[in-house]
Amino acid sequence: MSHSLDPLVRLMQTLQERAENRPAGSYTTKLLDGGPEKIGKKIREEAEEMIEAASEEGDAGREHFVYEAGDLIYHAMVLLAWKGVDLSEVANELGRREGTSGLVEKASRGKNSGSNAE
Numbered sequence: 001m002s003h004s005l006d007p008l009v010r011l012m013q014t015l016q017e018r019a020e021n022r023p024a025g026s027y028t029t030k031l032l033d034g035g036p037e038k039i040g041k042k043i044r045e046e047a048e049e050m051i052e053a054a055s056e057e058g059d060a061g062r063e064h065f066v067y068e069a070g071d072l073i074y075h076a077m078v079l080l081a082w083k084g085v086d087l088s089e090v091a092n093e094l095g096r097r098e099g100t101s102g103l104v105e106k107a108s109r110g111k112n113s114g115s116n117a118e
């Protein structure tokens with residue numbers, strides 16, 4: 001299954017434009033004006049909603065889960081825009097980690113690399 005990442009790239013551009021111009025009548029502008037505190041509160045709320053939706057079954061549950069994931073990712077990207085960080089920088093960071101197990105990375109920091117993914 002392959003999906004285009006173009007909508008994410010376009011959304012990042014829109015959010016960067018909002019961060020620069022802060023147009024009135026924009027929900028994103030309201031968030032940006034509230035800074036990390038307001039944006040962070042929404043990220044926490046949306047993360048909770050996504051986690052709750054993960055337990056819902058069936059097609060409707062799956063659809064709701066995808067909807068909540070969209071909310072979380074949008075709000076996380078608003079924080080990136082507030083910070084002046086592009087999505088490509090995050091992609092590069094993930095690319096840098098590619099092929100390195102989290103357990104191996106944790107062990108390299110001298111942390112317990114047991115079976116619990118904590």
Ligand SMILES: N=c1c2ncn([C@@H]3O[C@H](COP(=O)(O)OP(=O)(O)OP(=O)(O)O)[C@@H](O)[C@H]3O)c2ncn1[C@@H]1O[C@H](COP(=O)(O)O)[C@@H](O)[C@H]1O
Pocket residue numbers: 011014018025026027028029042070071074
């Ligand atoms: N992808 C999104 C997006 N996802 C979610 N949301 C908004 O995020 C909010 C989610 O919060 P909740 O579900 O808690 O709803 P709420 O209770 O009304 O929210 P609060 O008032 O508590 O903050 C809703 O208002 C959604 O409309 C989004 N708002 C905007 N975008 C994108 O951002 C673009 C720019 O938006 P504006 O800057 O608002 O023009 C849009 O064209 C879209 O592409």
